[in-house]
Amino acid sequence: MTGRALSGRRIIVLGGTGGLGRSVVERFHFDGASVLVGDARLPTDADRQDEVDYLTVDALDEASVAAALAKTPPPAAVVNLIGGYTPPQSLSALDIAVLRQQLEVNLVTAAIVTKHAMPVLAAQAGGAIVHVSSRVAVQNGENGFAYSVSKLGVVRLVEAAAAEGREHGVRVNCIMPSIIDTPANRAAIPGADFDRWPKPAELAAVLSFLVSDDAALISGAAIPVYGRS
Numbered sequence: 001m002t003g004r005a006l007s008g009r010r011i012i013v014l015g016g017t018g019g020l021g022r023s024v025v026e027r028f029h030f031d032g033a034s035v036l037v038g039d040a041r042l043p044t045d046a047d048r049q050d051e052v053d054y055l056t057v058d059a060l061d062e063a064s065v066a067a068a069l070a071k072t073p074p075p076a077a078v079v080n081l082i083g084g085y086t087p088p089q090s091l092s093a094l095d096i097a098v099l100r101q102q103l104e105v106n107l108v109t110a111a112i113v114t115k116h117a118m119p120v121l122a123a124q125a126g127g128a129i130v131h132v133s134s135r136v137a138v139q140n141g142e143n144g145f146a147y148s149v150s151k152l153g154v155v156r157l158v159e160a161a162a163a164e165g166r167e168h169g170v171r172v173n174c175i176m177p178s179i180i181d182t183p184a185n186r187a188a189i190p191g192a193d194f195d196r197w198p199k200p201a202e203l204a205a206v207l208s209f210l211v212s213d214d215a216a217l218i219s220g221a222a223i224p225v226y227g228r229s
Helices: 019-030 062-069 096-122 145-168 183-188 200-210
Strands: 010-014 034-039 052-056 077-080 127-132 170-177 222-225
Touching: 010 019, 010 062, 019 034, 019 183, 019 200, 062 096, 077 096, 096 127, 096 145, 096 170, 127 145, 127 200, 145 170, 170 200, 200 222
Parallel strands: 010 034, 010 077, 034 052, 077 127, 127 170, 170 222
Antiparallel strands: none
C-alpha cells in the first residue's frame, strides 16, 4: 500500500490517545487521511499530534458518539480502539461488577459506535468500521472469563454488523492482537520477551489496510495479529 492510500479521506479514531492510538493516528496521517481523535480525556496541547483534530467523546453515551460522527467532513471510516483489561480471576472468585465493567468498556462501547456509525457511512454509499478484539476471544477464557467474553462479543458484533451493512457498502472488521508492546504492558510483565509482541506501528499498518480500498473484499473478519507471541 502506498503512503497516500487514504488521501482525501476523513477517519475518526476513538480511543486515539493511548499507546496504540498514537501510532494509528500517525499512520493514517502518513497515508494521507485527515484524522479526528475522540477520547474521554484529551491530551495536553504539548502532547497533541500535528494536523490532528481532537474531540471529547464518551463512548458509553450515545448522544456523545452521535455528535462526534456528525462532525464535518463526514468520515470514510471509524476505527474504535476503546477497551479495557482486567487481571486474571477464576470463575469461583468472579466479581460480577468486574464482568459488567468489562462488558461495558469493551462490548457496549463497540456496539454504540457501530450503531451510530453504520447509518452515517451508509448515507455516503459505504465505508469501513474497525474494532479491536483480542486473541483471548478465541481461547478458552481460563482465569479470564470477564475479559475474554467481552472481546468475544466484539467478534460476534462484527459478524452481525458486516451482514447488515453489506447491502449498504459498509464493511466491518476487527483485529485480534496478542499483548501489545506498549510501555504499560512492559511494566506489567517486565520479564517477557518483548521482541515477540506485536508493535503498535505494525498494528497501525494493518488497520490502515483495513480502512483502505485494498481491503474492499474484507468484511466480517476477525484478523489474528499475534506477532510471535
